[in-house]
Amino acid sequence: MPAPHPSFDPVQQVQQLFTGHHAWLLSRLKVRLRNTAEAQDVASETFLRMVATPHPTIIAEPRAFLTTIAKRLLFSVWRRRELEHAYLEMLAQCPPELAASPEDRAVLLETLEHIAHALEGLPPQAQQTFVLSQIDGIGYLAIAEQLGISHSTVRRHMAEGFRRIALAVTRQNAGIGLPRS
Structure with a gap:
């Protein structure tokens, strides 16, 4: 892993990444999720995970980096949706007295x-x-x-x-x- 540049400031980099790419990421997530609140949650979690990176370095391709994190989170959201959908379908098939x-x-x-x-x-x-x-x-x-x-x-x-x-x-x-x- 490359060493941080001597003038590298991780806090400043996060601020720049957030202000420069949050709106872009949020708009992409809104298209995929079709739910503004969920898109905002995933975008926020994406930036939180980015901040939690153990060894901060200068990110050469920030959109690719953010996209990778967001995709992993999207898979989790979709899996949870599938599980919930399957559960609700099963409940719909139960007689009312067993609901x-x-x-x-x-x-x-x-x-x-x-x-x-x-x-x-x-x-x-x-x-x-x-x-x-x-x-x-x-x-x-x-x-x-x-x-x-x-x-x-x-x-x-x-x-x-x-x-x-x-x-x-x-x-x-x-x-x-x-x-x-």
């Missing part, structure tokens, strides 16, 4: 958010393995064949996914909120 109360729905959605956050830390192939198994209902051998990996790798990915979910649910039950990443 969850508003309080139960809130707890279930919070649990889904904790689970989604836990699975975000998995490598993409492990996430795909977990989704194929738990959402699509595909067996381990079929997943191994579909992804071109061994059966033991599928089992290892699944074990790590379940371990992360158990930890997330334990954190939620203990009243510990989602970590800020």
Whole structure:
């Protein structure tokens, strides 16, 4: 990693990046999310993550850098939307007498958010393995064949996914909120 320039001021760089690129990033996110409030949240989180970079250096391509961070956040937003949508579809199919109360729905959605956050830390192939198994209902051998990996790798990915979910649910039950990443 290149060393900072002798006159490099990280605070000034963040200010310049924010004033020079926030409106641009926000307009791109509004198009992708079709929701101004969500776009503002993702833009803010993008700049927060940029500030949290452990070793600040001069950023040669700020828009590419911000786009990379924002894309990762967008994938998280979209995954959460898919989970919530699937849950609400399932609820719509339940008879009214089995429907969850508003309080139960809130707890279930919070649990889904904790689970989604836990699975975000998995490598993409492990996430795909977990989704194929738990959402699509595909067996381990079929997943191994579909992804071109061994059966033991599928089992290892699944074990790590379940371990992360158990930890997330334990954190939620203990009243510990989602970590800020």
